[in-house]
Amino acid sequence: MQSQIPDIFQIPLINYVLLASILFIIGIVGVLIRRNAIIIFMSVELMLNAVNLLLVAFSSYRSDPAGQVFVFFIMAVAAAEVAVGLAIIVMIYRNIRSIDVSLLDKLKW
């Protein structure tokens, strides 16, 4: 027990924060530049997982369980979102036989 705790602290906290921020930015860029609905969706999931990593890092550095509890909530909610999101994408595919978001331009004035 005693020997394991210092292992976490050999990597400074700021490294985790930077890694999570980089993953998060990759997710944002993915949402903004990709045209395939599934890939945009994957990028959103990447953003959520970057947040999970950040929360777990903070949580274990402070030995405070609240952050890890929050991660469980995020995972559960993300699963619900996946269910609804994939249903919407399937619904669109049935109607236009494609999931390219640039084909969806009926709602422009």
Next chain:
Amino acid sequence: MYPILVLSVTGLVTLFLGFLKSKKILLPASLLFVAIAFLSNFIDWNAPGLYFYDMLEATNLSIIFSSIILLSAFLVMALSKGFLDDEHAQPAEYFAILQFSLVGAIMMTNFQNLIMLFVGVEILSVSMYILTGSDKRNIRGNEAALKYFLMGSFATGIMLFGMAMLYGANYTFNISDARILLLQPVTDVRPVFLYVGVTFLLIGLLFKVSAAPFHFWTPDVYEGAPTIFTTFMSTVVKTAGFAAIYRILEVSFSPMYNFWWVMIVTMAILSLFISNITAIAQQSFKRMLAFSSISHAGYMLLAVVGLNNKSGDSIVFYSLAYALATISAFGVLMIVSKDRLVDGRPNENIAVLNGLSKKSPFLAVVLAISMLSLAGIPLTAGFWGKFYVFTDAASRGHIWVLVIAIMMSAVGIYYYFKPIIAAYMKEGEGENIRLSAFYKIILGLTTAGSILLGLFPDLIRELL
């Protein structure tokens, strides 16, 4: 707090009612359930307290916000006619999802912990994604659902990143504890986490209430979604979103006013400019109301900018006035456009209102009063709503913001009068519209509410 329990159970009951052969029971049952939730809301009145291990807090302000949400939901459900007109509709599921989404909305009004804010936002948003796409055969509805879903989950990601950063700064999700920590002197990297956290959290929430520059999904989603759910979105979601923004800023971040007010004021002014200028060019009534909804988000942000102990009341009054007027406007649109199909969809152009005063004088009056209230003409509720938020902004000395806001509400008068002119001055085709007594009562109530609050604005202010 009790409405959460009531609606969670009744939502499930509604799903089971869907097994019955007759779909006629669903509407009265759902209205009854929401009414029970509305009454149970007041058990906590004048008895503020924390619930569920400090997860939720009931205060009088949060009870009033929940009441507005439940009242709007009741009126919207009543206007739906039980979805009996549409053979492809799934009324039991729609009513159940509406009730579940109310659970999320009420969590957003009285959260005490960021976990509850996140869960509430997600319950409300995921329900709205489903309802936006509920018309499965309609390609515009599909498009709206996908846009709403992708933008909404993107916003959720940003909001969560903000929450994680706040956790890194404060090591607590409790918003009252976070405030105590904010009042202490800061050390090392904490301010960076704190500033990033507040910024991202606010961006995520402002996305949900569609304040510019995060508004670009709003017109498309409002136009593509079935009108009944657009009404729900523009009243319930907006009220809940502003309740959450006000709560987090007031309870937790008010010591950081000097940091966030610049951001909020920029967004308020951008919302007012972009929405009012763009709304002038709109041909579609629904799209115009979408831009109007963005501009009202801008006005409500003014109350947040002038954060003081009265601005919660101002947001309450404004959301009530806005909800009543919006429900009347969308209600009229739903009745008028129902039988005028273009490409298999109801015609929602402003031109569809032509000659409404001859076809149905009652609807024309309802429309005129709702438009006057949205424009903020005196003797309607909208005027006092604007008056209070402007007073709040002035109390912090932001006079130049007021000048811009008043200029923009003058621009607003131009496009709010277009439907009134169409209804009263133009000649229209089509036969007279016959209204059921039920519709008359509901629209009469919303209109009477708008006028009553316009004549006696103190009714709500004294309640708090």
